[in-house]
Amino acid sequence: MSGEVQAAAVLGGLTESEELEDRRGPQRPRRRRIGLGDWLLPVYVTLAFIFLLIPIAYTFVFSFNDSLKSNIAWRGFTFDKWLNVCNVEGGAVCEAFGNSIVIGLVSTVVATTLGTMIAIALVRYRFRARSSISLLLFLPMATPEVVLGAGLAAQFLAVGVPKDMLTIILAHTMFCISFVVVTVKARVASLDPALEEAGRDLYGSPRQVFWRVTFPLLTPGIMAAALLSFALSFDDFIITNFNSGSVTTFPKYIYISASRGIPAEANVIASAVFIVALAIVVIAQVSRAARAKRLAAEMG
Amino acid sequence: MSIREFAESGADLELVGIQKRFPGFTAIEELDLTIPAGSFFALLGPSGCGKTTTLRLVAGLEEPTAGRILIGGKDVTDTKAHQRPVNTVFQSYALFPHMSIIDNVSFGLKRRRIGDAEAKAHEALKLVELDHLAQRRPAQLSGGQQQRVALARAIVNRPALLLLDEPLGALDLKLRRQMQLELKTIQEEVGLTFLHVTHDQEEAMTMADTVAVMNKGAIEQMGAPEELYELPRTAFVANFLGKSNLFTGDVVGTTDTAMTVDAGGHRITVPTARSQRHQGLVTVGVRPEKVTLHAEQPEEVAGRNLLGPGRVIDVSFAGVSTEYIVAVPGVGTISVFAQNMTFGPVAHEGSEVWLSWDVEHGFGLSDEPDESSRFPADADTQSIAVQRREALITELEGS
Numbered sequence: 208m209s210g211e212v213q214a215a216a217v218l219g220g221l222t223e224s225e226e227l228e229d230r231r232g233p234q235r236p237r238r239r240r241i242g243l244g245d246w247l248l249p250v251y252v253t254l255a256f257i258f259l260l261i262p263i264a265y266t267f268v269f270s271f272n273d274s275l276k277s278n279i280a281w282r283g284f285t286f287d288k289w290l291n292v293c294n295v296e297g298g299a300v301c302e303a304f305g306n307s308i309v310i311g312l313v314s315t316v317v318a319t320t321l322g323t324m325i326a327i328a329l330v331r332y333r334f335r336a337r338s339s340i341s342l343l344l345f346l347p348m349a350t351p352e353v354v355l356g357a358g359l360a361a362q363f364l365a366v367g368v369p370k371d372m373l374t375i376i377l378a379h380t381m382f383c384i385s386f387v388v389v390t391v392k393a394r395v396a397s398l399d400p401a402l403e404e405a406g407r408d409l410y411g412s413p414r415q416v417f418w419r420v421t422f423p424l425l426t427p428g429i430m431a432a433a434l435l436s437f438a439l440s441f442d443d444f445i446i447t448n449f450n451s452g453s454v455t456t457f458p459k460y461i462y463i464s465a466s467r468g469i470p471a472e473a474n475v476i477a478s479a480v481f482i483v484a485l486a487i488v489v490i491a492q493v494s495r496a497a498r499a500k501r502l503a504a505e506m507g
Numbered sequence: 508m509s510i511r512e513f514a515e516s517g518a519d520l521e522l523v524g525i526q527k528r529f530p531g532f533t534a535i536e537e538l539d540l541t542i543p544a545g546s547f548f549a550l551l552g553p554s555g556c557g558k559t560t561t562l563r564l565v566a567g568l569e570e571p572t573a574g575r576i577l578i579g580g581k582d583v584t585d586t587k588a589h590q591r592p593v594n595t596v597f598q599s600y601a602l603f604p605h606m607s608i609i610d611n612v613s614f615g616l617k618r619r620r621i622g623d624a625e626a627k628a629h630e631a632l633k634l635v636e637l638d639h640l641a642q643r644r645p646a647q648l649s650g651g652q653q654q655r656v657a658l659a660r661a662i663v664n665r666p667a668l669l670l671l672d673e674p675l676g677a678l679d680l681k682l683r684r685q686m687q688l689e690l691k692t693i694q695e696e697v698g699l700t701f702l703h704v705t706h707d708q709e710e711a712m713t714m715a716d717t718v719a720v721m722n723k724g725a726i727e728q729m730g731a732p733e734e735l736y737e738l739p740r741t742a743f744v745a746n747f748l749g750k751s752n753l754f755t756g757d758v759v760g761t762t763d764t765a766m767t768v769d770a771g772g773h774r775i776t777v778p779t780a781r782s783q784r785h786q787g788l789v790t791v792g793v794r795p796e797k798v799t800l801h802a803e804q805p806e807e808v809a810g811r812n813l814l815g816p817g818r819v820i821d822v823s824f825a826g827v828s829t830e831y832i833v834a835v836p837g838v839g840t841i842s843v844f845a846q847n848m849t850f851g852p853v854a855h856e857g858s859e860v861w862l863s864w865d866v867e868h869g870f871g872l873s874d875e876p877d878e879s880s881r882f883p884a885d886a887d888t889q890s891i892a893v894q895r896r897e898a899l900i901t902e903l904e905g906s
Contacts, residue, residue: 409615
């Protein structure tokens with residue numbers, strides 16, 4: 208608002224800007240004591256941000272390092288690692304990254320579907336053992352991952368299931384379901400049951416009511432759950448390590464290569480993931496702001 | 508009637524021996540009710556009396572424990588909500604927040620695959636004067652506008668029966684009056700059968716042509732609004748619809764035309780025909796506006812009840828009328844509404860007054876006198892309703 212006023216004043220020429228000056232009153236030299244809080248807070252905030260961002264900045268900068276085997280000392284700037292990311296070590300980095308994406312997508316889809324159905328059932332229906340199921344779903348979140356991973360590995364061994372992509376997907380789906388249920392449950396609980404009743408009352412069959420009323424209204428919660436699932440799956444090392452056999456995921460690759468110096472290609476992929484995530488957040492924020500503005504304009 | 512076609516006119520609604528039990532409590536004990544086609548029927552009662560449950564049973568959102576529901580002579584008890592030729596205007600409006608107004612209104616038509624859904628929806632929106640907002644989302648509309656959209660969304664389907672669940676509850680007084688009028692006009696225009704559930708006695712009386720007063724899961728009394736008001740049969744009705752002065756005493760004399768009751772040493776006569784009980788301990792009453800206040804002792808006149816002397820203990824001036832609370836020894840306090848025909852109140856606090864009313868205006872109730880104490884005359888029905896609701900909630904949560 209004040210920006211517009213000033214812009215108008217500038218456009219209006221001298222007289223109006225003089226008016227603004229007048230309104231502000233005579234300029235008085237102001238003497239202020241600079242208190243402790245005035246500098247402590249900015250310093251603290253700056254330090255906190257540096258602390259948080261240094262690893263990311265390091266990763267990003269060293270993705271341009273003209274490294275040989277290990278990527279620890281700075282040897283000069285190059286775009287090579289970004290351009291040839293899949294050409295090193297027989298494309299091991301890219302393969303691991305691809306595995307992680309596939310595992311993440313499949314377990315996200317499965318966990319989100321199952322978790323959403325469980326969440327709806329837990330909120331909307333009263334059945335035997337409902338509260339015990341709620342509690343049991345909480346367990347994978349509370350159990351240390353090492354225990355979960357080892358336990359699962361033991362089970363696969365006992366049943367004789369060979370460890371490959373499938374066992375990783377099963378393991379990831381398992382712990383993701385809990386997070387999906389918790390996230391979607393909150394959304395279902397906040398959904399006014401009268402909306403679904405109105406759908407039924409307006410001649411909607413149960414299927415139509417679900418797809419036209421319930422599902423669209425749950426979408427934000429389901430999307431949040433899916434993003435969370437994917438992030439958890441993509442990121443997971445401990446459970447994966449127990450159940451992956453010879454399959455390498457991105458976190459596993461980095462862990463293994465850390466002992467002999469992480470190649471700059473890993474930095475490249477990590478930076479790319481970070482940039483994509485940042486871009487998604489920025490786009491979402493900008494489009495939301497634009498929509499809010501449009502709504503406000505329509506209302507006005 | 509198939510849901511694929513429009514109802515040509517309203518349909519009869521018949522509820523036969525309906526009972527509804529929820530785990531832990533019974534919402535409807537036993538309900539028999541017939542609502543003739545084309546009428547505007549109001550179910551009136553405090554929260555938790557079973558009126559909303561009744562409406563949900565008719566809509567198909569709940570299943571009755573026992574009994575049958577017939578719409579237009581056809582048994583719909585075993586059909587689902589989406590198969591019934593019935594539409595509801597929900598208390599919370601329940602507009603779909605993710606759809607535009609026009610999509611909301613055409614939702615029912617599209618589900619029934621009725622042609623020209625959009626055009627018909629626009630027509631319905633024109634009827635409630637909101638067609639210019641068709642592209643907006645519900646959140647961009649005011650409460651009153653949302654209410655009208657909810658109404659349009661229901662009537663666009665031309666249901667045989669339109670159910671209204673306290674749809675005016677959330678509106679302010681002025682908007683309510685306006686909507687009441689609009690609803691009544693629409694009902695007359697389209698000729699549907701309206702079943703209106705409300706706890707607002709004024710709304711029920713001004714809008715409906717038949718009112719059923721519901722209490723504790725059963726209908727206490729049913730009839731035209733004037734009839735209910737002038738001749739209540741139970742203490743609950745007498746106090747839920749307006750105010751009443753009630754007196755309990757033994758019958759000391761009955762003739763073909765008049766019955767006299769001894770209430771705390773005062774003789775009160777009511778017409779025999781207007782009393783439900785004629786012997787033993789009975790409760791009789793009179794409406795506050797039928798009572799006349801006298802500053803001096805009037806002469807005993809045949810055909811008029813006379814009480815007094817009493818003392819005015821409270822005067823509240825309400826512009827068009829004044830309410831006086833008079834304490835009469837032996838019978839407790841009596842409320843009197845007097846039109847302000849002259850300037851200012853005619854009696855002041857502390858002054859000695861006499862009260863009289865036409866015998867013809869009295870009525871006798873059917874309640875057992877010990878039962879009538881469950882709703883003391885001065886207990887406000889709103890607070891009774893709140894208490895009952897809280898009791899229900901604790902019961903529900905406990906189970």
